[in-house]
Amino acid sequence: MKKLRANMDRYFDKLDERWQALPVRKQHQYTLYFFVGYLLLTTGVIFKVWYDTSKSGNDMIIEHIENPVL
Template sequence: MKKLKTNMDKWLDKQDKRWQALPIRKQHRYTLYFFAVYLLITAVVIAKILDDAGTSQKGMVIEPIENPALKKLETNKNRIDERK
């Protein structure tokens, strides 16, 4: 586990040095691109959710919760009544 942590730290330090070596203008441009892509993906996901919700033919069905134990007792009573 220590080796993994050491390797990750080395890799992250290397990436940080590469990032710091870039000119500020390029860093700013990359940051804007990544943010724009993030916003685009977010907008697509929200649009997909709204589209799925809008085209849904089924409405939400709200029913009372049935206790399975009571339901089992009722079926047992029905079986006993049928035998008589």
């Protein structure tokens, strides 16, 4: 477990070094792209939930539970 943790720490340190090596303008651009992607994904999910709830008939069929053994 310690070896996995050490490998993960090394990987994230390398990743952080690569991020810090990028120019600030490029960092800003990547951050903006990720935010726009997140915003589009969130909007899509909210629209899908809204669409599914608005088209349902809100009717629930209540029946007796049948014994699967019989």
